[in-house]
Structure formats: structure tokens, C-alpha cells
Amino acid sequence: MNKPFLKFSAFFLAGAMLxxxxxxxxxxxxxxxxxxxxxxxxxADLTVEQNxxxxxxxxxxxxxxxxxLKNSSGIETSIAFSAFLxxxxxxxxxxxxxxxxxxxxxxxxxxxxxxxxxxxxxxxxRTAEEVTSLQxxxxxxxxTYSYNREEQIWEYTESPANKIVFKFxxxxxxxxxxxxxxxxxxxxxxxxxxxxxxxxGEYPTGLKIDLSIDGQKKLEYAFAAGYxxxxxxxxxxxxxxxxxxxxxxxxxxxxxxxxxxxxxxENDKDMYVLGADAEGxxxxxxxxxANTGDDVFTNGTIYFxxxxxKFSGEIDVNAWKEANDKAHTIEAIAAAWNTxxxxxxxxxxSKKKIADGQVVGITKTDDWGxxxxxxxxxxxxxxxxxxxxxxFVETGFDKLTEKLEDIFG
Numbered sequence: 001m002n003k004p005f006l007k008f009s010a011f012f013l014a015g016a017m018l019x020x021x022x023x024x025x026x027x028x029x030x031x032x033x034x035x036x037x038x039x040x041x042x043x044a045d046l047t048v049e050q051n052x053x054x055x056x057x058x059x060x061x062x063x064x065x066x067x068x069l070k071n072s073s074g075i076e077t078s079i080a081f082s083a084f085l086x087x088x089x090x091x092x093x094x095x096x097x098x099x100x101x102x103x104x105x106x107x108x109x110x111x112x113x114x115x116x117x118x119x120x121x122x123x124x125x126r127t128a129e130e131v132t133s134l135q136x137x138x139x140x141x142x143x144t145y146s147y148n149r150e151e152q153i154w155e156y157t158e159s160p161a162n163k164i165v166f167k168f169x170x171x172x173x174x175x176x177x178x179x180x181x182x183x184x185x186x187x188x189x190x191x192x193x194x195x196x197x198x199x200x201g202e203y204p205t206g207l208k209i210d211l212s213i214d215g216q217k218k219l220e221y222a223f224a225a226g227y228x229x230x231x232x233x234x235x236x237x238x239x240x241x242x243x244x245x246x247x248x249x250x251x252x253x254x255x256x257x258x259x260x261x262x263x264x265x266e267n268d269k270d271m272y273v274l275g276a277d278a279e280g281x282x283x284x285x286x287x288x289x290a291n292t293g294d295d296v297f298t299n300g301t302i303y304f305x306x307x308x309x310k311f312s313g314e315i316d317v318n319a320w321k322e323a324n325d326k327a328h329t330i331e332a333i334a335a336a337w338n339t340x341x342x343x344x345x346x347x348x349x350s351k352k353k354i355a356d357g358q359v360v361g362i363t364k365t366d367d368w369g370x371x372x373x374x375x376x377x378x379x380x381x382x383x384x385x386x387x388x389x390x391x392f393v394e395t396g397f398d399k400l401t402e403k404l405e406d407i408f409g
Contacts (some may be wrong), residue, residue, distance in 0.1 A: 036277050037301035037312040039344050043382035044352035051354045052392070058307045065266050070112040074211055074219035074242040077170045077179050078108045084168050090145040090154040099137060099164070101183050101209050104221055104240070118272050122249050122262045125238055134204050138164070138186050146177055170213045182210045191231040203227050218243060273305040305348060313343045313357070330361030330373035337375070345379070355379035
């Protein structure tokens with residue numbers, strides 16, 4: 001698929017991830033006031049080695065916070081809930097529900113036990129691509145489901161009629177149902193001219209899920225969405241607050257501008273942020289047709305933040321297309337990138353640069369002597385020295401590598 005902006009995004013993200021790792025109501029609030037891509041011009045007065053040391057310390061602090069999140073009571077109890085679901089289906093006939101609580105629990109379990117990344121965990125929290133009448137589903141299964149450990153079954157009572165409640169032990173070895181998952185406040189909207197053929201149900205606009213342990217709230221899930229008169233989404237905010245942490249996924253578009261943002265906060269401190277903003281044509285037809293990426297985007301920015309280190313990139317898609325169409329060598333292709341993009345890595349607190357990014361064309365030779373022309377992202381430091389980002393992160397990050405191996409195996 002020829003999608004310049006997406007290729008640009010993937011290219012930049014590869015560099016950002018290498019730098020990062022070496023390879024609700026309050027929860028429902030958006031991040032409109034928080035900055036997206038930024039492009040500082042002044043360098044930090046630090047050596048390359050000092051910058052590398054700061055990057056490693058930054059990564060280790062992030063890894064420690066991820067470990068704390070994995071061990072939080074909200075996630076540990078979600079894992080226990082998943083174990084009880086494996087032993088007995090709560091719904092009659094063993095049928096699966098379209099309600100997002102089960103995907104939520106599976107995502108948190110995989111994050112804590114299978115090394116699922118932060119960004120993939122947040123992405124997995126999104127609702128299903130297909131529009132479903134959740135109101136009908138909600139009405140069908142409303143009531144209370146209490147886990148009977150001795151018989152390993154879920155016992156059902158019809159009340160309350162406006163909520164779905166699961167009562168179960170907070171630990172797998174527990175014998176008392178001291179934990180509750182509650183699904184409530186579902187809202188939907190009917191549209192007169194649905195963009196989905198033959199769909200007559202409502203579009204989900206709101207849902208909340210709480211987890212309480214011994215009467216204390218430990219996890220809050222909040223979903224909110226808005227649509228135009230065709231049912232095309234114009235905004236979506238999805239967040240999960242777990243103890244001191246908030247994972248969030250936010251999307252908005254008005255037909256000409258679109259943005260997406262993934263984030264992880266701890267006590268209102270940005271731990272991890274991944275986002276993109278773009279201008280173009282955003283409607284059901286242009287977005288669903290994967291071969292019209294050139295027509296969807298005209299320009300865009302992307303940014304990645306890990307604690308105090310941030311990467312920002314920007315592209316003029318039309319300029320890139322014009323220059324790239326004329327490029328016939330790897331050097332010319334690299335020049336097309338450099339004339340239509342800009343990239344920078346910097347410190348969030350001081351807004352001082354670590355390095356600028358520059359694309360270069362290089363020839364790589366494999367172990368069998370085969371050569372291949374490829375694009376490489378290089379960092380340009382304050383002293384005008386240049387270093388491949390791949391080389392930069394392959395050396396001097398032993399402590400971070402060891403920490404990540406301890407956490408993720």
C-alpha cells in the first residue's frame with residue numbers, strides 16, 4: 001500500500017521506539033491543552049555521552065513505573081477475574097458478550113503476564129470496529145453475577161436492571177466475593193443517515209466500568225464518543241484509571257483535521273505519549289480505502305514522549321510526493337525526505353534539543369555479501385557530529401537492557 005504519511009509515521013516511530021526502549025471521570029478528560037509535536041531550536045549544553053546517560057536513566061524510570069502498574073491491585077484482581085471466567089461462563093449457553101469489559105480484562109492480563117507493550121495495550125482497549133447495538137446487549141444481560149467458588153459457577157439475579165455486576169474474590173485463592181466489576185451508564189445515539197449499510201441500531205456514546213475491592217474503587221474505565229449525522233465518529237475518548245495510573249486513547253476529526261493520542265500517566269505526570277495530527281480529507285470512503293492514502297493526508301505531525309524525552313516529526317505530504325516522484329537514487333530519496341520533513345529529539349522540561357534527525361541513503365552489506373540501498377535515520381548533535389540512531393542505541397544502554405529483561409523476560 002502506498003501511504004506516504006503512514007510510511008512517514010512508521011519510519012519516525014521506529015526511531016522513537018529505539019530511543020525509548022533500545023529496540024473517569026477524571027480518567028475520561030482529554031488532553032486538548034497538552035502540546036503535540038514541538039520543534040525547539042536551541043541545543044542542550046550536554047555531550048553525546050551525557051545525553052545517552054539521560055536517555056538510559058529516563059528509560060529505567062519508565063520501566064520501574066510499568067512494573068508498578070503491572071503489580072497494581074486493579075490489574076491483579078482483573079487477572080483473578082479472568083481466571084474465574086475461564087472456569088465458568090457467566091452468561092447462559094456460554095455465549096460471549098459484545099460488552100467491552102471482557103476485552104478490557106484480557107488486555108490488562110496480557111499486559112501484566114505476557115509482556116504486551118504499553119501502546120498495544122492502549123490500542124487493544126478500543127471498541128470493536130463493527131458497530132453493534134450495545135443497548136440491546138446491555139438489556140439482555142443486566143443483573144448481578146456472583147461467583148460460587150465451591151461449585152465453580154456464576155449465580156445470576158435479575159437486579160439491578162440498569163447495571164451489570166460481577167461479584168468474585170479479588171484473588172484467585174480467595175473464598176469471599178470481595179471484588180465487584182460494575183458496567184453501567186451506557187448511552188447511545190441514533191442517526192438518520194447511517195454510514196453503515198443496513199444498520200438501524202444506535203451508536204455508542206458512553207459507557208463506564210468500575211472495579212471495587214472491599215468497597216474501594218481501584219479501576220475506572222470510561223468511554224465517550226461523538227458522531228456526525230452520518231454516524232461517522234468525530235471524537236472518541238477512552239481511558240482506564242488503575243490506582244495512580246491512567247491509560248488513555250483519544251481521537252478527534254472534523255473532516256479536515258484529525259488527531260490521535262495514546263498516553264500513560266502516573267499521578268498526572270506524562271510517562272508515555274504517542275500521538276499524531278494530520279490535515280486532509282477524512283470521511284468513511286477515504287479512510288476505509290487503503291489505496292487512497294495519498295489523497296487522505298496533506299501534511300501531518302507525529303510525536304513520541306517517554307517521561308522527559310520527546311521526539312517530534314513533521315511532514316508536508318505534497319512536497320514529499322513531488323520530490324520523491326523525481327527521485328531515482330537512494331540519495332535523492334533521502335533528500336526528498338529531508339526537504340519535506342523535520343525531526344527533533346529534546347528534553348521536555350527545558351525544551352532544549354538533544355539532536356536533530358536527518359535521513360540518509362546508505363548501502364548495507366549482509367553476511368553473504370549482498371548489498372541493499374536503504375534509508376537510515378541519523379542524529380545530528382550540537383557539535384555537528386552525526387550518528388545513526390541504530391548505532392546510538394545499540395551501545396551504552398546495558399543497565400536499561402538488563403532492567404527491561406528483568407521485567408519482560
